[in-house]
Amino acid sequence: MSDFETIIVGGGLAGLTTAYLLAKEGVETLLIERGNFAGAKNVSGGRIYSHSLEKIIPGFAKEAPLERRITREKISLMTADSAVTADYFAPASSGPGRDSYSVLRVDFDQWLAAKAEEAGAQIVTGIRVDDLLLRGGKVRGVAAGDEMTADVTVLADGVNALLARKLGLRAKLSPAQVAVGVKEVIELPAAVIEDRFQCGGGEGTAWLFAGRPSGGKVGGAFLYTNKESVSLGVVCTLNGLTAGVTTLPQLLEDFKGHPAVAPLLAGGKTVEYSAHLVPEGGLDMVPRLFTGGALVVGDAAGFCLNLGYTVRGMDFAIGSGDCAARAILQARQAGDYGAEALSAYQNVLNDSFIMRDLKLYRKFPHFMEKTPRIFSGYPEMAGNLMAQLFIVDGEPSQPLYKKVGSSLKEVGALNLMLDGMKGMRSL
Numbered sequence: 001m002s003d004f005e006t007i008i009v010g011g012g013l014a015g016l017t018t019a020y021l022l023a024k025e026g027v028e029t030l031l032i033e034r035g036n037f038a039g040a041k042n043v044s045g046g047r048i049y050s051h052s053l054e055k056i057i058p059g060f061a062k063e064a065p066l067e068r069r070i071t072r073e074k075i076s077l078m079t080a081d082s083a084v085t086a087d088y089f090a091p092a093s094s095g096p097g098r099d100s101y102s103v104l105r106v107d108f109d110q111w112l113a114a115k116a117e118e119a120g121a122q123i124v125t126g127i128r129v130d131d132l133l134l135r136g137g138k139v140r141g142v143a144a145g146d147e148m149t150a151d152v153t154v155l156a157d158g159v160n161a162l163l164a165r166k167l168g169l170r171a172k173l174s175p176a177q178v179a180v181g182v183k184e185v186i187e188l189p190a191a192v193i194e195d196r197f198q199c200g201g202g203e204g205t206a207w208l209f210a211g212r213p214s215g216g217k218v219g220g221a222f223l224y225t226n227k228e229s230v231s232l233g234v235v236c237t238l239n240g241l242t243a244g245v246t247t248l249p250q251l252l253e254d255f256k257g258h259p260a261v262a263p264l265l266a267g268g269k270t271v272e273y274s275a276h277l278v279p280e281g282g283l284d285m286v287p288r289l290f291t292g293g294a295l296v297v298g299d300a301a302g303f304c305l306n307l308g309y310t311v312r313g314m315d316f317a318i319g320s321g322d323c324a325a326r327a328i329l330q331a332r333q334a335g336d337y338g339a340e341a342l343s344a345y346q347n348v349l350n351d352s353f354i355m356r357d358l359k360l361y362r363k364f365p366h367f368m369e370k371t372p373r374i375f376s377g378y379p380e381m382a383g384n385l386m387a388q389l390f391i392v393d394g395e396p397s398q399p400l401y402k403k404v405g406s407s408l409k410e411v412g413a414l415n416l417m418l419d420g421m422k423g424m425r426s427l
Contacts, residue, residue: 003148004148005332006018011109011125012158017112017321018324020116022121029120030123031124034127035126044276047314048315052318063111068102068199069100075210076211077379079383100206131143138291139294154297164296171287175242176237180236184231207223208309218237230265282304291339292338292339293342319352327342377415385404
């Protein structure tokens with residue numbers, strides 16, 4: 001007889017969601033987290049799309065420690081000294097399941113952990129899982145100092161996916177599939193945030209940047225407003241970092257000092273600094289997700305989607321935990337945790353928004369990697385065009401088509417057309 005019905009390795013959103021849903025159904029569940037508490041080492045940009053958790057905990061936004069509901073979206077193409085920005089403002093609530101929020105993971109993850117414990121899950125922290133127990137060709141638990149057995153083990157141990165790699169489910173990650181993000185949380189008074197970012201009480205801004213922040217390499221920057229702080233950071237693929245000469249911490253400092261960003265942070269105090277690996281490969285980096293006695297969820301499964309104008313990871317993590325719990329409950333009812341029985345996880349995933357969206361945008365990561373002009377030429381082109389439109393110096397003005405034409409020289413009209421067609425196909 002096993003010590004537990006289910007052991008979950010990792011206390012991020014995927015693992016906690018799985019634990020909550022299984023415990024609610026009376027499954028004897030143990031979650032093991034290496035950090036001192038859930039959320040202690042979990043890092044993300046800071047935005048959650050509510051739809052996935054709303055289906056699991058209806059009305060969760062009324063009790064969860066959320067920061068601000070996002071009502072303003074901004075995207076900027078940046079050069080060294082300019083920024084061309086698209087700004088979308090929609091203050092009216094979209095309604096439960098259609099809105100999104102800025103969050104601080106150190107608070108949010110602890111809240112979800114408490115919900116899982118209230119449902120009956122056991123959570124132990126400060127313990128590292130060193131290995132998996134393999135018996136009869138199946139995973140039968142974990143080695144974490146002592147050996148603990150389980151009918152099924154859920155691998156939610158993050159993007160490195162060390163345990164899935166030990167099982168041969170996941171190959172070594174390639175530099176193009178993984179990005180490194182560095183993030184700061186900068187404390188500012190609520191009134192200052194609402195004034196500088198044009199937010200009402202409880203409302204917030206999500207702002208993405210491309211071009212200069214990542215040194216013209218594949219990547220970008222983000223800024224999210226919290227109640228009394230802003231979360232901001234820079235993300236760059238490992239390929240981009242190895243090809244560049246500037247370190248990621250320096251890229252962050254340069255971003256904070258950009259003339260379009262520095263005034264927004266004036267007077268702020270850095271209260272948190274963190275770094276994290278981010279899965280960026282889309283569907284092509286998703287490994288085999290099940291074997292006898294084990295399932296893979298969240299970042300360990302590569303469930304993340306960066307489309308340039310939206311970055312999604314938390315809703316995918318929660319959704320994968322939901323799918324894993326449903327598959328485990330089916331296997332429990334059948335009394336069979338072999339690979340064939342747990343293949344139900346893949347079937348449930350295939351019917352979910354996770355796989356549908358990953359399949360829809362499968363070509364986009366490759367498009368980003370193979371089109372470096374997005375991060376170098378196009379920001380320069382946009383900045384030059386805006387300068388020609390808005391700078392008046394007393395010289396005879398040029399017709400609009402000439403202003404546009406001279407700006408297009410940076411990338412070429414043909415390249416612009418071809419990149420546009422490829423980009424549209426990939427989306």
